[in-house]
Amino acid sequence: MHELSLVRSLLRQVERLRRQHGGIAVETIEVEIGPLSGVEPLLVREAFDALVVEESLAGAELVIHNVPLTARCLNCCADFELTEFDFCCTSCESRSIKITGGDEFRLLTVSLQSDLEAEETAKQISGKSAGART
Amino acid sequence: MTTTTSTRTIAVNQDIQAQKKRRAAELRTSFAERGTFVVNLVSSPGAGKTSLLEATAKYWQGRRSMAVLVGDLATERDAERLRPFVPVEQLTTGGACHLELSLVERGLERLPDEDYEFLFIENIGNLVCPASHDLAEHLRVVLMSTTEGDDKPGKYPKMFRTSGAVVVSKSDLLPHVPFSVDAALADARLIQPDLRAFTVCSLSGEGIGDWCDYLDDARQRMLTSPQQVIEHAEK
Incomplete structure (x- = not known):
């Protein structure tokens, strides 16, 4: 029954990573769930479907690996x-x-979509300002 | 204008609760440094967590300084029962089925800031979710009452696997119920062979002396070799 709160915490971590890395969208979130993790994969999926919109990560796909x-x-x-x-x-x-x-609920990977042109521009700007300081 | 996008994958590979676990570990160390032994008390609803704490406080009669954080979905009833004996703060979760570290931290802010010898955290009555949440305790104790099934440990393996001691409560009812203490403990030890076990009746005080002596010993171990106790709590 605590899947909702754990998935909410998962999505916040993912959103933080997206912002840190300047991604424009999250494509895939890969997690690992073991038998002694204390969470039920089916309920994790339901919680994810319910919360993914609310946490503005709509479109992201959840991949669950069940590990022994x-x-x-x-x-x-x-x-x-x-x-x-x-x-x-x-x-x-x-x-x-x-x-x-198998006793944890782990976040494995996050696949981010990034805008190459925006990244290039950001690099140029930060390069210029770095140059201005020297 | 078309935008060019690319996908890249960031490897995280850590427990979803990694950050909370780190905070819990820091708090556990700081409690050990202050000499406060923290016990997280878990059980099904109605197994007698509050009664065990009342009996513990009565047994010590002020000879040990203790404080209690008590979690419930609603009401201050448990806190009111304990307030005549010890400093207590009620943590009402509103709906959450387990206590989390942030609720404990909030409760600690409201407790008088003293170096207690013992801090008891009475969790929400639930043998499932509380098993997954580290509350910075040095010892997790699971309570089973004789009015429950003695086959419970096998049904809730995570809770029994992550506990250090089991207390069988309501021993006065043993003649009237089909509960076998031996069967319950044998089942629990299949999951966690190192479980320390106590059989108590909180109403009469039977077995409470042994339980309190064990707590004293456990705290002493924390004072003499904190690292060992901390590592054991985190395994």
Whole structure:
């Protein structure tokens, strides 16, 4: 039920990145969701569809990568994939394991559309003002 | 005139809550430096979080300085129950199903600015969303009452995986309910083998001594090796 607030925070980060990099629009937002991330991919998508207009990122596409829950055994050092939330090493059956992936909701990449001519002009202006200072 | 556009991809590759987690980590360190041990108390609604805090405050009777931040969707009822014993601030979320760091920070501004030995954050009754939000605590404690199913841990793996201790409350009802403490703890330890466990009755005070001794020890560990406790809280 907290997907709305997390997606809102995601969209604000994306909008900040767009402005920082001078993009004119956001094309694609790639995220990663694991089984222990605490968010449900379907609800993330619904929240995204509802909020994307409000946060003035209309047209942006959300790509969700569902990743497995992975861990490293602290006993035998094996790296393995957990199924069914069975927090147990698949090699030595130790329960002393460290989660190495799949417990987060991560922002992977943002694809921005930029206006080449505007960028060129901006470069020239900043180049001139830099020259004026010296 | 036609505009020429190009697409470029910016790699971010970080947790959506990375910034909040960093803020939580800073706050956790500053609490440790002030000697304040922070406990985030989570459970289903009605498991007895407020009662456990009342019993804890009564047991210590002013021998420990403690303060409470209590979250609810509406009303000041929980804060009013605790106010006779300890400094308390109610955090009403209006609708959010979990507490977030910014609400905690706002609550801290309203609490008298003292170096408390313990700060308890009573989260919203919910075993799902609060599991994903770091409130700068040193210890997350999950409460289960004997009137709930003893198969609960397996159904809420994230909450039990991210907790350091489990408290089984309402032990006085054990003779009347089908709840097995052993089954509940065995289920919880499949998810988190290092969970410390306590069985209490907040009304009679049974088990509260052990719980309070454990909190004292945990705070002592934070004072002697803060880095270890901080790393453990962040793992």
